[in-house]
Amino acid sequence: MTERPANITVNKKTRELTIVWDDAHTSVYPFDLLRAACPCASCRGGHENMKPEPDPSVFVLKMAESPSTRLANVVKTGSYALTFVWEDGHDYGIYNWHYLRALCPCEEDRKKFGSADEQKND
Amino acid sequence: MNLTQLFNRRVMLGAILIAGLLLLITIISIGFTSPLQPSDVGFAPANLTVIAAPTVTSNAPPTPTIDPFAPTPVPTGIAIGNYVQITGTDGEGLRIRSEAGLNSESAFLGFDSEVFLVQDGPVVLDGYVWWFLVAPYDETRNGWAAADFLSYIPSP
Numbered sequence: 001m002t003e004r005p006a007n008i009t010v011n012k013k014t015r016e017l018t019i020v021w022d023d024a025h026t027s028v029y030p031f032d033l034l035r036a037a038c039p040c041a042s043c044r045g046g047h048e049n050m051k052p053e054p055d056p057s058v059f060v061l062k063m064a065e066s067p068s069t070r071l072a073n074v075v076k077t078g079s080y081a082l083t084f085v086w087e088d089g090h091d092y093g094i095y096n097w098h099y100l101r102a103l104c105p106c107e108e109d110r111k112k113f114g115s116a117d118e119q120k121n122d
Numbered sequence: 123m124n125l126t127q128l129f130n131r132r133v134m135l136g137a138i139l140i141a142g143l144l145l146l147i148t149i150i151s152i153g154f155t156s157p158l159q160p161s162d163v164g165f166a167p168a169n170l171t172v173i174a175a176p177t178v179t180s181n182a183p184p185t186p187t188i189d190p191f192a193p194t195p196v197p198t199g200i201a202i203g204n205y206v207q208i209t210g211t212d213g214e215g216l217r218i219r220s221e222a223g224l225n226s227e228s229a230f231l232g233f234d235s236e237v238f239l240v241q242d243g244p245v246v247l248d249g250y251v252w253w254f255l256v257a258p259y260d261e262t263r264n265g266w267a268a269a270d271f272l273s274y275i276p277s278p
Contacts, residue, residue, distance in 0.1 A: 005168040012175030019168075076170060 003101040008082070010074050015065075017074075019100060027104035031071050032063040034084060037103050040092035053102040053113055199274030200253055204240050206272040208232045216272075218265035222252035229265040237275065244269070 007020040017029040037058040041047045044055075063069050067087035075083045081096040095103075102113040200206055208216045215231040222245040232238070232255075241264070242254035250268040257263035 007169050007171075009171045009173065011173040013173055015175075074170070074172060 003097040005097060005100075010071065012071060015069075015071075021101065025104070025106075025109075027101065027106065027109070029100075029103065029105065032065070032069045033058065033103070033105060034071075034095070035069045035086060036061045036063050037095075038084075038090070038093035039095060039099055040090075042092055052098060054099065056114060058103075059105060059110070200240060200244075200269055200272055202240050202242065205258075205275050205277055206238055206240055206253070206255065207275045208234055208236050208238075208267070208271055209273045210271050216267055218255065218263070218267050219252075220265055222247050222254075222266040224248040224250075226266065230263060232263075232267065238263075238267070238272075 004022045005019045006022045007018075009018040011018065015031045017031070017034060019027045019029075021027065037054040038044075039050065039054070041050060044050050049055075068090070070087040071084055072087045073085040075085065077083045077094050081094045082100070083091060083094055085091040101109065104110075104113075211234050213234050215233055217228040218230050218232045219226040220229045222243075225248070237258065238255035239258050240253050241256050243252055243266075245252040245266070250270060252266045253269055253272065255264060255267050255272075
């Protein structure tokens, strides 16, 4: 795991998380994408479905604005991850840097991590 | 050869020099092999900035904001899904506002004793705790009201 953030901004006005990585890449995550991609066992449907990269379906899912997609707080977990606290009280997901980088919705990273995911599934 | 001849000054000095040399080598070798204080273990924590959401939006009911310095709403039984009644206005009625806060325009005047269903909130603003109310018999009668003039009632 080599991904490291240089700067993290949570903007509740625009409902987006922005991470500037140490390779100067900038990832912008809408809150609903973060919630849809919650990596906890409960949201993933069991420990057997937990993977180091997000499920490709999270990029297609659209979640309406609700307490589930409103961010109450964000907490650094050690030096390796962020934990998001949602307004519905859910806070089980630990988003490590690799997972967050793999979740970057930009075209470049989607090609990179999307194809890696397909290769694993083959 | 007696002991005095065996441990003469030259021998003692040589022994001390060798011991010192060995000690020096030991200290240097520990210094080289001990783990460096890593710039690379973990990572230098990134700056984490949180930009708060606006407490009032122009075209949607404001989302409850979390302000660690705001007064904690006193438990009054008022909660989303519960019913409340306007009280304590001395018959003058209560301004129901389009947004939370004293600067928001008054949408209509709620009657004293009028019953509403709580649908959103709380929002702490301008020294009041605000709840979004909807009249159960007329959903067009909705807006934000200060909790000071609301009383919790069981379902009507």
